[in-house]
Amino acid sequence: xxxxxxxxxxxxxxxxxxxxxxxxxxxxxxxxxxxxxxxxxxxxxxxxxxxxxxxxxxxxxxxxxxxxxxxxxxxxxxxxxxxxxxxxxxxxxxxxxxxxxxxxxxxxxxxxxxxxxxxxxxxxxxxxxxxxxxxxxxxxxxxxxxxxxxxxxxxxxxxxxxxxxxxxxxxxxxxxxxxxxxxxxxxxxxxxxxxxxxxxxxxxxxxxxxxxxxxxxxxxxxxxxxxxxxxxxxxxxxxxxxxxxxxxxxxxxxxxxxxxxxxxxxxxxxxxxxxxxxxxxxxxxxxxxxxxxxxxxxxxxxxxxxxxxxxxxxxxxxxxxxxxxxxxxxxxxxxxxxxxxxxxxxxxxxxxxxxxxxxxxxxxxxxxxxxxxxxxxxxxxxxxxxxxxxxxxxxxxxxxxxxxxxxxxxxxxxxxxxxxxxxxxxxxxxxxxxxxxxxxxxxxxxxxxxxxxx
Numbered sequence: 246x247x248x249x250x251x252x253x254x255x256x257x258x259x260x261x262x263x264x265x266x267x268x269x270x271x272x273x274x275x276x277x278x279x280x281x282x283x284x285x286x287x288x289x290x291x292x293x294x295x296x297x298x299x300x301x302x303x304x305x306x307x308x309x310x311x312x313x314x315x316x317x318x319x320x321x322x323x324x325x326x327x328x329x330x331x332x333x334x335x336x337x338x339x340x341x342x343x344x345x346x347x348x349x350x351x352x353x354x355x356x357x358x359x360x361x362x363x364x365x366x367x368x369x370x371x372x373x374x375x376x377x378x379x380x381x382x383x384x385x386x387x388x389x390x391x392x393x394x395x396x397x398x399x400x401x402x403x404x405x406x407x408x409x410x411x412x413x414x415x416x417x418x419x420x421x422x423x424x425x426x427x428x429x430x431x432x433x434x435x436x437x438x439x440x441x442x443x444x445x446x447x448x449x450x451x452x453x454x455x456x457x458x459x460x461x462x463x464x465x466x467x468x469x470x471x472x473x474x475x476x477x478x479x480x481x482x483x484x485x486x487x488x489x490x491x492x493x494x495x496x497x498x499x500x501x502x503x504x505x506x507x508x509x510x511x512x513x514x515x516x517x518x519x520x521x522x523x524x525x526x527x528x529x530x531x532x533x534x535x536x537x538x539x540x541x542x543x544x545x546x547x548x549x550x551x552x553x554x555x556x557x558x559x560x561x562x563x564x565x566x567x568x569x570x571x572x573x574x575x576x577x578x579x580x581x582x583x584x585x586x587x588x589x590x591x592x593x594x595x596x597x598x599x600x601x602x603x604x605x606x607x608x609x610x611x612x613x614x615x616x617x618x619x620x621x622x623x624x625x626x627x628x629x630x631x632x633x634x635x636x637x638x639x640x641x642x643x644x645x646x647x648x649x650x651x652x653x654x655x656x657x658x659x660x661x662x663x664x665x666x667x668x669x670x671x672x673x674x675x676x677x678x679x680x681x682x683x684x685x686x687x688x689x690x691x692x693x694x695x696x697x698x699x
Contacts, residue, residue: 263441267382268392270437271375272399274334277430278341278368279403280410282310284427286534287411287545288420292357295420302354308470309358313365314372315643316466320458322373322636323501326629327453330374330381331444333632335435337371342431349424376635380628381445390620391567397619398563398612400642401526405556408530412549457501460490465640472651502633506626514680515621518579519641521677522586522614524649525670529593529607531650532663536596554601555608562612569613570620579617579681583674586610590671594664610674621684 285292285307293303325333344367347360376396383392414423468483470476494500507513530552537543537551569578589607592599619638626634657666 264382264384264388266437267441267443268379270434270441271378271382272396273430274338274371274375274434275396275399276403276406277427277434278314278372279400280407281341281345281364281368281427282314283404283407284411284423285420286408286530287549288415288423291415291418291420296351296354296357298354302358305358306354306361309361310365310368311643311647312466312469313362314368315365315469315640315647316462317366317369318373318636318640318643319461319465319502319633320636321369321371322377322632322634322639323453323458324370325374325377325632325635327447329444329447330378330632331438331442333370333374334378334438334442337367337369337374338431338435338438339367341367341371342428342435343367345424345427345431349421349428372639373632373636376639377631378442378445380631381443387571390571393620393623394567394570394616395563397566397615397617398559400523400639401559401608401611401615402556402563404526404530405552405559408552409549409556412546416544416546452499454493454497454499454501457490457493457497460486460493461501464490469643469647472647502637503630506630506634507637511621511624511684514579514677514684515618516637516641518583518614518618518677518681519622519638520645520649521670521673522582522611522618523642523645524653525586525590525607525645525667525674526611527646527650528653528666528670529590531654532596532657532667533593533600533604536663540596551604554604558605559608559612562609563616566613566616570617574686575617575621575624576681576684576686578613579621579684580678582610582613582615582617583678583681584610586614587671587674590667590674594667594671596664 289303289307292298292306296302298306321333321337341364344360344363348357348364351357351360379392379396380389383389410423410426411420414420464483464486466483467479467486471478471480471483491504494502494504507516533551534548537548538545543551566578586607587610589603589605589610592603592606594603622638622641623634653666653670656669657663660666
């Protein structure tokens with residue numbers, strides 16, 4: 246007896262399922278790209294032993310990805326607007342996969358550094374393109390709010406997943422296998438992109454601002470490197486380049502980043518909140534990793550596993566935050582996130598019996614901040630600058646773990662302990678709360694696309 250095939254899905258069913266699949270695919274891309282930053286965090290001792298690295302070489306391996314990623318994000322976002330999000334997404338994924346394969350087989354320190362740098366370049370092309378494409382695949386405004394709210398916590402989820410993978414492979418003494426996983430996921434996402442992600446026409450117009458691109462990339466890259474490596478010359482070059490970048494943008498007829506886009510108060514509050522939350526998360530991971538391994542004698546795998554609790558709470562908050570923003574608007578959700586995040590940091594600060602509670606409370610607060618601030622940053626942004634807006638939001642996410650993290654480490658060194666640094670971060674959360682409380686409540690349709698700059 247023959248079996249008849251099931252009836253084909255109706256056009257309505259196909260339309261309802263494809264956006265979900267496309268968003269899940271784009272979200273997987275973002276999680277993978279951010280996980281790439283942290284996949285060596287726990288495995289660094291093995292990498293140093295395998296390649297015979299000095300401390301300075303190990304620092305380069307650690308920072309190469311983040312420096313190129315943060316430095317090229319604005320350029321990647323503008324290219325996505327000019328040439329199309331899917332083209333940049335595909336290009337970035339191909340480069341990321343090839344570079345990850347290079348990391349897996351790198352025979353020397355400098356080949357590994359070069360491959361990690363190339364990974365960051367690929368991520369800088371793909372990440373803003375992926376976020377910009379969310380508006381193309383999720384067209385219903387209320388659903389787009391939920392999608393962007395969830396998107397806001399994906400970076401934190403990716404960072405947590407990277408640390409977990411690092412601990413797992415370090416436990417099995419097979420750090421090169423981490424990069425094989427990244428290659429496989431990137432290739433699967435590449436295939437899925439052609440199948441499920443539409444290729445909307447480029448929404449940007451005009452030409453690429455070459456002077457702005459050079460100055461912006463140089464400024465962000467040199468500043469990031471100077472902070473991570475404590476290099477005064479690089480910091481000076483970065484500072485001068487960023488000042489020149491602002492001057493060029495102010496006078497350019499087609500700037501890489503229109504300054505008016507950043508000058509609005511709501512977007513400034515959103516970006517500041519993202520920087521602060523990402524800095525607190527990076528500092529918390531760093532301090533707690535050292536605390537558990539150095540003072541509590543926990544293994545690498547056990548230390549990484551503790552952050553699973555953090556990741557689960559963060560992801561669950563992201564799933565809920567979209568509904569909260571849709572129902573109550575950004576202002577109360579962002580305010581609640583800042584207060585809860587401060588409470589979580591204060592629970593972590595004693596580094597004692599309240600640590601586990603802090604590992605649940607803090608990600609709830611950070612998740613609410615990331616989700617609501619991402620929606621706020623994207624709200625009312627011009628459609629033709631969707632890639633730039635995505636790049637700016639992602640850049641803020643990367644500035645926190647560099648500039649903010651460096652300040653927290655300096656505070657910990659000056660105060661002689663991790664606790665005061667975590668307490669200081671909690672106070673910064675509370676200081677930002679009044680700015681969130683005074684945001685104007687939005688009554689119009691959320692995330693309305695406009696055709697002109699703000």
